[in-house]
Amino acid sequence: MKIKKWKPDHSREALPERDWPDSVITLSKDNFEEFIDKYPVSVIDFWAEWCGPCKAMDPIITQLSIEYKGRVAFGKVDIEQDKEIAKKYHVMGIPKFIISSHSQKICTLTGTKTLDDMKKIIDEILSR
Numbered sequence: 399m400k401i402k403k404w405k406p407d408h409s410r411e412a413l414p415e416r417d418w419p420d421s422v423i424t425l426s427k428d429n430f431e432e433f434i435d436k437y438p439v440s441v442i443d444f445w446a447e448w449c450g451p452c453k454a455m456d457p458i459i460t461q462l463s464i465e466y467k468g469r470v471a472f473g474k475v476d477i478e479q480d481k482e483i484a485k486k487y488h489v490m491g492i493p494k495f496i497i498s499s500h501s502q503k504i505c506t507l508t509g510t511k512t513l514d515d516m517k518k519i520i521d522e523i524l525s526r
Contacts, residue, residue, distance in 0.1 A: 413437070418468045422459055425473040426480050435501045437471040439523060444475050444484060444494040451510045452493045458513050462520070470520060497523060 413436070425433055425442065434440055443459050445452035463472040477484040477492060487496060495507040497519070504523055511519075 415468055419463070419471050420467065422463045422472045422474055425475045425483075427482060430473075430475065430480070430483055431501070433471065433473050434498050438499055439469065439504075439520070440471040440473060440498050441520070442473050442475060442487075442496045442498070444477050444487070444489045444492055444496070446476060446478050446492055448478075449492050454510055455493050458511070458516060461513060462516055465517075466520060469524060499523075 418437075422443070423429075423433060434442065441459070441462070443452075443455065445455070459472055459474070462470070466472075475483050477489055487494075491508050493508070493510065495511075495516075496503055497505040497507075505519065507519070
């Protein structure tokens with residue numbers, strides 16, 4: 399895992415608490431671009447119903463969305479339903495996580511991760 403050299407865009411206004419999602423958002427071609435552009439930090443979970451490791455990550459992503467509410471937005475893309483998004487982001491294996499800031503990709507992770515692993519990565523990004 400390599401975090402790109404990245405600096406937060408402080409020129410954008412901070413989002414009010416009410417504009418942050420309360421849970422993991424299901425993303426599709428209809429809302430994906432708006433979602434990744436809106437938030438200073440977002441985690442996108444690329445998954446599929448048939449993927450056992452993806453199902454194992456689901457409670458971890460849900461827990462992270464609760465713990466980081468107001469600082470990180472979490473979304474999920476079903477690669478079977480939205481193949482074009484998966485193709486655009488070169489999703490070859492799942493689960494795959496893309497962490498971005500206002501549409502700028504910061505980090506890509508593939509495979510299962512522990513809650514602590516995910517927290518370390520997110521905390522490092524938030525500390526910048």
